Amino acid sequence: MVTTDEKGPLTAKKKSVIIRSCDGDEFLVSESAAVLSTSLKKILEEKEDRLIHLSDIDNKTLAMVIAYLSTHADDGLSDDLKRSFDQEFVSGKEFDVLKYLVLATDTLQVTCLCYTVAKKMADIMKNKLVEWVRREFDIQNDYTPEAEAEIRRLDAWAWDDRQLEDD
Amino acid sequence: MRGFDRINAVLPDELILEIFRHVESKPSRDACSLVCKRWLSLERLSRDTIRIGASASPGNLVKLLSSRFPNIRYVFIDERLSVSLPVQCRKRRRHSRGSTSSGRFCHGSEQSVFGDDGMGTGCLSDSGLATVGDRFVKLEKLSLIWCSSITDVGLRSLAEKCKSLRSLDLQGCYIGDKGLAAVGECCNFLEKLNLRFCEGLTDTGLVKLAIGCGGTLKSLGVAACAKITDISFEAVGSHCRSLESLSLDSETIHNKGLLAMAKGCSALKVLKLQCLNITDDALQAVGIFCLSLESLALYSFQKFTDSRLSELALLYCQRIESDGLSEIGKGCKFLQALHLVDCSAIGDDSICSIARGIGDEALISIGQGCSLHHLNVSGCHQIGDAGIIAIARGCPQLxxxxxxxxxxxxxxxxxxxxxxxxxxxxxxxxxxxxxxxxxxxxxxxxxxxxxxxxxxxxxxxxxxxxxxxxxxxxxxxxxxxxxxxxxxxxxxxxxxxxxxxxxxx
Structure with a gap:
């Protein structure tokens, strides 16, 4: 299956590449969009092959990254529009989706999106209990109860920031 | 999702650090450090801010925290806030296992450790400040709020170490000219300086600071420094060409000083003044020279004139006259918020003028009504229907x-x-x-x-x-x-x- 991005026929005329997800689906992406990813750019510089296989990014995540890249490669959009797209892009996304997205942006080296997603994740993590964080990241608690209690004690060295505002 | 279910194993350190970078509050940071051992070590590396209160024995705490968090860049020490945490005691107990000398602190009640950093007080001392300088060499932002025990000696040793300091808040510290001169000499990247309630300062210190690092200074706050006079602000005008924000509360500054400042600091955006001896002449100079001014707050003034305001706060200015406001109405096409509280001398004429002036400007320039969004005229007794009706007709976005x-x-x-x-x-x-x-x-x-x-x-x-x-x-x-x-x-x-x-x- 070949899925074109939203500007299908227009970009097809330009140079384009096919990116295959770990699920086996293929996405047609304009080269101008693909090279916004530092990793893809390197791959394209190194080999003539127009088919890139990404073994650790699934369909859903790859489609999101490609939508982002295509929007940012669109010269017709103002920077302001792109910024508001970025905000829109991460808003409302589940934490679970974001953590795979952030991983994909890291693999593909899409720095701007990586920052945006990381920021959004941090926003969600604000004022969450440690148990919540462990659950969402699926992390095993490797502390002994004594060690955990000790860290809690050490961390209590200052007052609660939430009562304070700098400047 | 397929492929993996333990995302922690595939998340690289850099990504986790990037997420931590956006987690700002201490409770959330603490939660991250508790997740697992790997997150603990990453969090300790990435923490850049610490805040310390008065009774927390800042000197000792700085030592402890600096060994725990090697990349601290922002330090806030505020001695107005007292923190009394029982954990402080436990921490020492743990700490003292290997050191018999401090063992005696552990046996008493929890309160017994407060204020005891070996100096007999809970205040940050010069040696504590030197420790800050020694341990936090990457320091960019330091607030020492009402740290009454530090002197020029401590400030100098800090300035010599922390050369990349960008922001320094010395509010309420009794530091003198030598300390401030050292800051000017060493901290060549300083952008923000708060000297409010530094009562020990004189012109000598501030002039040296302006000469030393005035070129980078963007924000300056001075209040209740009785020995700082026009001489200082002449130096500010000559050396602090990038100054964008000035907050000045003084009875010793006259028109001469403010005039010199206005002439030199043409990039000024925010000006807050509470100065008994400044009159319309100096403010006219501000209007003429400081063309980037966005916000002007005047407290206790008689007369004023300015032209590029977006927000104006006139609180308790009993002697402000209507004519002054008329001028603002004619010229301030950027005015969006107006606070006039207890200005009993202001009458309908001036409010009419504001509404008319802005309305006309707006019609000509942007074709949509006036930009006044906020209006506070509480207690301005002379204002009646006519004034408010003019606002109603001229300010549809109110x-x-x-x-x-x-x-x-x-x-x-x-x-x-x-x-x-x-x-x-x-x-x-x-x-x-x-x-x-x-x-x-x-x-x-x-x-x-x-x-x-x-x-x-x-x-x-x-x-x-x-x-x-x-x-x-x-x-x-x-x-x-x-x-x-x-x-x-x-x-x-x-x-x-x-x-x-x-x-x-």
Whole structure:
């Protein structure tokens, strides 16, 4: 299956590449969009092959990254529009989706999106209990109860920031 | 998702650090460090801010924290806030296992450790400050709020170490000229400096600072420094060419100093002045030279003139005259917020002029009404219907209006506001004795976006008026009114949003 991005026929005329997800689906992406990813750019510089296989990014995540890249490669959009797209892009996304997205942006080296997603994740993590964080990241608690209690004690060295505002 | 289910194993350190970078509050940071051992070590590496209070024995705490967090860049030490955490004791107990000398601190009550950093006080000492300098060499931002024990010696040793300091807040510290001179000499990237309530400073120190690092300085705060005079601000004018923000509260600064500052600091954007000895002449200079000015706050002034304001706060300026405001009305096309509280000499003429001036400007330049969004004229007794009607006609975007205590304001003004200002959200009409249900009804019929209304001590407003407001304004979130004016039916409909100033009123 070949899925074109939203500007299908227009970009097809330009140079384009096919990116295959770990699920086996293929996405047609304009080269101008693909090279916004530092990793893809390197791959394209190194080999003539127009088919890139990404073994650790699934369909859903790859489609999101490609939508982002295509929007940012669109010269017709103002920077302001792109910024508001970025905000829109991460808003409302589940934490679970974001953590795979952030991983994909890291693999593909899409720095701007990586920052945006990381920021959004941090926003969600604000004022969450440690148990919540462990659950969402699926992390095993490797502390002994004594060690955990000790860290809690050490961390209590200052007052609660939430009562304070700098400047 | 397929492929992996333990995301922690595939998340690289850099990504986790990037997420931590955006987690700012200490409780959230602490939660991250508790997740697992790997996150603990990453969090310790990435923490860049610490805040320390008074009774936490800052000297010792700095040592402890610096060994725990190697990349601290922002340190806040505020001795006005006392923190008494029992954990402090436990931490020491743990700490003291290997050191018999401090063992004696552990046996007493939890309170026994407070204020005991070996110096007998809970204040940051010069040696504590030197430790800050030694341990936190990457320091960019340091706040020492009311740290009464530090002196020039400590400040110098810090300045010599922390050369990349960008922001320094010395509010309420009794430091002197030598310390400030050292900062000027060593901290060549300093952008922000707060010297409010540094009562020990004189011109010698501030002049040396301006010469030393004035070129990078963007923000300066000075208050209650009785020995800082015009000489300092002449130096600021000559050396601090990038200054964008100045907050000055002084009885010793005259026109001469402010004039020199205004001439030199043409990039100034924010100016807050509370200076008894400054008059219109100096402010005219500000208007002429500081063309980037966006915000001007004047406290205790007689006269003023300026032209590129977006926000103007005139609080308790009993002697401000109408003519001054007329000038602002003619020239301030950027004015968006106006706060005039207790300026009893301001009359209708000047308010008319503001509304007219801005309205015209706006019509010519952007073709849509005036940009005044906030207006607070509480207690400006001479303002009546005519002034507020002019605002209603000239400021269609008005969203906040405080006209409380205007004895001459009547229903006519409220009707016009209803016609002219459909965006009104917050209205304060308390203590307006002339206003009745008639005016209020007109207002609420048109201003359906209304979210809050204060209307206590308005004898003309009755149960019926309150009921109409509750029914008409569907977005209303808060009403302040006497309890007896709320009918049982209104209470059923909107009991939760109605606040009573006093039950017995």
């Amino acid at each position: 969203s906040y209006l405080d006209v409380s205590v205007l004895q001459n304001l009547g229903d006519g003004a409220l009707m016009e506001l209803g016609e002219g200002c459909p965006s009104l959200k917050d209205v304060v009409i308390s203590h307006c004795r002339q206003i009745t249900d008639i005016g209020l009804n007109h207002l609420v019929r048109r201003c359906t976006l209304m979210e809050s209304c204060h209307m206590v001590y308005c004898p003309g407003i009755t149960e019926a008026g309150v009921a109409t407001m509750v029914t008409t304004c569907t977005r209303i979130k808060k009403i302040l009114v006497e309890k007896w004016k709320v009918s049982a039916r209104t209470k059923r409909r909107a009991g939760s949003i109605i606040n009573y100033l006093c039950v017995d009123l």
